[in-house]
Amino acid sequence: xxxxxxxxxxxxxxxxxxxxxxxxxxxxxxxxxxxxxxxxxxxxxxxxxxxxxxxxxxxxxxxxxxxxxxxxxxxxxxxxxxxxxxxxxxxxxxxxxxxxxxxxxxxxxxxxxxxxxxxxxxxxxxxxxxxxxxxxxxxxxxxxxxxxxxxxxxxxxxxxxxxxxxxxxxxxxxxxxxxxxxxxxxxxxxxxxxxxxxxxxxxxxxxxxxxxxxxxxxxxxxxxxxxxxxxxxxxxxxxxxxxxxxxxxxxxxxxxxxxxxxxxxxxxxxxxxxxxxxxxxxxxxxxxxxxxxxxxxxxxxxxxxxxxxxxxxxxxxxxxxxxxxxxxxxxxxxxxxxxxxxxxxxxxxxxxxxxxx
Amino acid sequence: xxxxxxxxxxxxxxxxxxxxxxxxxxxxxxxxxxxxxxxxxxxxxxxxxxxxxxxxxxxxxxxxxxxxxxxxxxxxxxxxxxxxxxxxxxxxxxxxxxxxxxxxxxxxxxxxxxxxxxxxxxxxxxxxxxxxxxxxxxxxxxxxxxxxxxxxxxxxxxxxxxxxxxxxxxxxxxxxxxxxxxxxxxxxxxxxxxxxxxxxxxxxxxxxxxxxxxxxxxxxxxxxxxxxxxxxxxxxxxxxxxxxxxxxxxxxxxxxxxxxxxxxxxxxxxxxxxxxxxxxxxxxxxxxxxxxxxxxxxxxxxxxxxxxxxxxxxxxxxxxxxxxxxxxxxxxxxxxxxxxxxxxxxxxxxxxxxxxxxxxxxxxxxxxxxxxxxxxxxxxxxxxxxxxxxxxxxxxxxxxxxxxxxxxxxxxxxxxxxxxxxxxxxxxxxxxxxxxxxxxxxxx
Numbered sequence: 001x002x003x004x005x006x007x008x009x010x011x012x013x014x015x016x017x018x019x020x021x022x023x024x025x026x027x028x029x030x031x032x033x034x035x036x037x038x039x040x041x042x043x044x045x046x047x048x049x050x051x052x053x054x055x056x057x058x059x060x061x062x063x064x065x066x067x068x069x070x071x072x073x074x075x076x077x078x079x080x081x082x083x084x085x086x087x088x089x090x091x092x093x094x095x096x097x098x099x100x101x102x103x104x105x106x107x108x109x110x111x112x113x114x115x116x117x118x119x120x121x122x123x124x125x126x127x128x129x130x131x132x133x134x135x136x137x138x139x140x141x142x143x144x145x146x147x148x149x150x151x152x153x154x155x156x157x158x159x160x161x162x163x164x165x166x167x168x169x170x171x172x173x174x175x176x177x178x179x180x181x182x183x184x185x186x187x188x189x190x191x192x193x194x195x196x197x198x199x200x201x202x203x204x205x206x207x208x209x210x211x212x213x214x215x216x217x218x219x220x221x222x223x224x225x226x227x228x229x230x231x232x233x234x235x236x237x238x239x240x241x242x243x244x245x246x247x248x249x250x251x252x253x254x255x256x257x258x259x260x261x262x263x264x265x266x267x268x269x270x271x272x273x274x275x276x277x278x279x280x281x282x283x284x285x286x287x288x289x290x291x292x293x294x295x296x297x298x299x300x301x302x303x304x305x306x307x308x309x310x311x312x313x314x315x316x317x318x319x320x321x322x323x324x325x326x327x328x329x330x331x332x333x334x335x336x337x338x339x340x341x342x343x344x345x346x347x348x349x350x351x352x353x354x355x356x357x
Numbered sequence: 358x359x360x361x362x363x364x365x366x367x368x369x370x371x372x373x374x375x376x377x378x379x380x381x382x383x384x385x386x387x388x389x390x391x392x393x394x395x396x397x398x399x400x401x402x403x404x405x406x407x408x409x410x411x412x413x414x415x416x417x418x419x420x421x422x423x424x425x426x427x428x429x430x431x432x433x434x435x436x437x438x439x440x441x442x443x444x445x446x447x448x449x450x451x452x453x454x455x456x457x458x459x460x461x462x463x464x465x466x467x468x469x470x471x472x473x474x475x476x477x478x479x480x481x482x483x484x485x486x487x488x489x490x491x492x493x494x495x496x497x498x499x500x501x502x503x504x505x506x507x508x509x510x511x512x513x514x515x516x517x518x519x520x521x522x523x524x525x526x527x528x529x530x531x532x533x534x535x536x537x538x539x540x541x542x543x544x545x546x547x548x549x550x551x552x553x554x555x556x557x558x559x560x561x562x563x564x565x566x567x568x569x570x571x572x573x574x575x576x577x578x579x580x581x582x583x584x585x586x587x588x589x590x591x592x593x594x595x596x597x598x599x600x601x602x603x604x605x606x607x608x609x610x611x612x613x614x615x616x617x618x619x620x621x622x623x624x625x626x627x628x629x630x631x632x633x634x635x636x637x638x639x640x641x642x643x644x645x646x647x648x649x650x651x652x653x654x655x656x657x658x659x660x661x662x663x664x665x666x667x668x669x670x671x672x673x674x675x676x677x678x679x680x681x682x683x684x685x686x687x688x689x690x691x692x693x694x695x696x697x698x699x700x701x702x703x704x705x706x707x708x709x710x711x712x713x714x715x716x717x718x719x720x721x722x723x724x725x726x727x728x729x730x731x732x733x734x735x736x737x738x739x740x741x742x743x744x745x746x747x748x749x750x751x752x753x754x755x756x757x758x759x760x761x762x763x764x765x766x767x768x769x770x771x772x773x774x775x776x777x778x779x780x781x782x783x784x785x786x787x788x789x790x791x792x793x794x795x796x797x798x799x800x801x
Contacts, residue, residue, distance in 0.1 A: 002686050003719045004698045006784045008770030009691040009712075010370055010527070015777045016725040116725045158726035158778075247731065294731040294742065343740040345762050346599065347609045 020117025022245045026236035034228045046127040051103040052143030053123030058110045060152045096136035125165035128226025134179045142168040162331045198276045198320040230274040237283025246287040253303025254282040261311035281323035291331040298341040305330045359587040364603040366738035376658040377530045391666030392703040398500040400426035414467035428502040429492040433644040433664035434460035447688045447702035470640040476549035484553040491642035497626035500707040507553040518559040522627040523596035526690025529710045531647040534660045536570035540577035546630030559584045566591045594769040650676045652713035670700035684719030687712040724779030733772035743772035743782040750789035758789040
């Protein structure tokens with residue numbers, strides 16, 4: 001029997017899982033380092049976030065596709081019931097670990113599900129933008145928001161308008177600002193501050209922190225789990241650029257614009273690049289394929305927009321950080337950018353002006 | 358040596374040419390029965406000139422058409438016409454009329470087969486007539502009648518003739534071996550083609566993974582004026598006419614129905630040039646061609662000189678047969694070749710290669726949703742946005758399919774090759790183009 005298909009008959013080796021795997025590998029040093037520095041709190045946030053994202057994906061896909069429906073409903077009830085154990089005094093401190101094990105059990109039952117890896121990436125990114133000292137159910141709830149509301153409701157992988165991890169962070173930030181703007185990792189060396197460098201900067205204490213690049217690069221500042229080391233994030237980003245997993249235009253335009261803006265506003269550009277979520281946002285969030293433009297010009301415009309809005313929010317906004325909202329705002333413009341910045345087709349004299357309806 | 362400019366987009370698939378690039382061309386065994394399809398080219402099909410029971414000789418014209426865009430066909434063997442009946446066409450996938458000749462094994466030449474002269478001794482009109490009579494078509498695979506190509510309409514001036522020896526398709530080495538072993542024929546044929554088209558400047562374009570062919574052609578070009586070599590970096594789809602013109606001359610052919618003529622260029626395959634030179638020297642029309650028979654599943658991958666009308670099954674037997682069950686049989690290369698459902702299709706003028714893939718190689722990976730990574734946009738050598746054309750085709754929004762310039766697609770397959778979600782992008786685009794075309798015909 002000869003197989004008949006239309007050409008081409010060969011395919012490149014890279015597939016979606018391969019790309020997602022590399023994003024996880026690139027994030028691994030930062031994640032492991034934060035676990036090393038912060039300890040079990042960071043580990044619990046990361047595990048809860050990643051496992052919950054995988055669990056939500058499985059349950060959603062099963063119910064959507066009508067596969068093992070009754071079993072899936074039981075799994076859903078099971079996983080949602082476990083947080084109630086937190087009310088039992090003796091179990092309160094361990095409930096996040098029980099939930100993690102429960103999700104692992106569910107994943108074992110659903111081991112035939114084909115994961116494309118995107119849920120794991122979303123889960124890890126969500127953990128990276130949360131403070132480590134928060135109740136365990138914040139990342140749990142965030143994961144549900146990220147996968148269900150941030151992604152699956154639009155039609156699943158590839159159809160969401162906004163970066164799922166940032167959707168979850170924005171929603172959590174509005175819902176529980178108390179948890180999301182405190183609970184920073186407290187650096188061991190300098191115990192005098194529990195605020196992040198950007199918070200200090202916002203409170204006109206910038207001069208005191210701006211000259212300390214070392215702590216920003218290698219961990220000794222307060223911040224989210226993913227903000228412990230700008231150096232490791234940069235390293236991960238460069239690995240992704242080297243493996244051609246991400247398009248380097250976006251982070252370069254993003255960080256470049258931030259530096260120029262900061263310099264023009266008489267701020268320390270290097271401080272702004274290293275502080276807060278700039279590195280994580282530029283290399284890992286803004287480069288999300290689904291929510292960023294498709295053409296080189298579009299990606300440069302996207303990066304410039306992200307950098308500009310980030311600095312606008314940092315310098316003139318109420319909150320100390322602006323990366324989340326900057327990227328979410330530019331995500332919204334992505335379809336428009338794709339439509340207006342189409343490449344000139346071979347042999348066509350003028351640029352296509354017939355983009356959309 | 359000409360400084361090349363390159364082209365945007367494209368891909369670099371594994372070339373896999375090592376299987377056959379060192380194998381000298383050898384003659385395949387004579388077919389006992391030749392199946393000569395009456396439509397082996399772009400344009401009007403031929404009418405048979407013989408009847409069942411007629412005795413035909415090698416090189417005798419057995420099919421022709423009065424249409425301008427067409428190419429005659431000739432008998433590759435001597436013997437009796439057994440029947441005239443429909444037979445599988447390997448590129449069209451359906452049956453077309455064919456003349457089936459039982460060979461008598463004598464290979465008696467037809468009276469018309471006499472040496473014609475050289476590129477210098479013949480006039481422009483004489484060469485054009487010889488091309489038309491010999492049924493010569495573009496041997497790169499598109500099979501456009503060469504006689505039409507070298508007869509530009511009045512008012513169009515051609516300044517450059519490109520001889521396409523890029524052979525960017527993975528696996529194929531037929532053109533490579535022709536340039537290496539028959540460089541003098543390539544140069545002679547190039548001169549004749551240029552004379553027929555009335556062009557003074559010719560460039561032989563070769564990719565840099567064929568260094569020995571470059572040397573051979575350079576040697577053959579010594580003392581020849583008007584012809585130069587351009588060495589191009591290996592880059593698929595450089596052998597596609599439009600990309601070659603862009604890469605070598607920096608010119609862009611206007612969108613369809615624009616032709617290379619519109620930018621003063623004619624492109625012809627090096628195999629076509631060699632075939633023309635053979636006709637001039639021996640008088641034999643186009644009754645055989647070089648075919649690369651290759652793939653991990655073929656016992657003895659080879660470059661064969663095969664008579665047109667030989668069945669694929671017997672060509673593969675000539676190469677020692679297959680190791681195990683075949684998964685796919687492809688006529689042409691893996692990027693643009695046509696998968697066959699039977700081994701009983703005949704070699705046609707456009708059969709540049711036969712690639713046999715094992716069932717393992719032919720297996721398709723299950724994909725995911727489009728993740729909008731933009732790799733297809735980057736890889737498209739025509740600067741299309743394949744993901745959108747696919748999405749609009751799937752949604753049946755035909756006006757948008759057209760607005761995203763689906764008709765400019767050259768179907769090189771780069772988009773589908775790179776797609777990490779394993780979406781058959783170019784296949785969707787073909788579907789969109791077909792649907793648009795039939796809607797136009799339907800007057801909608």
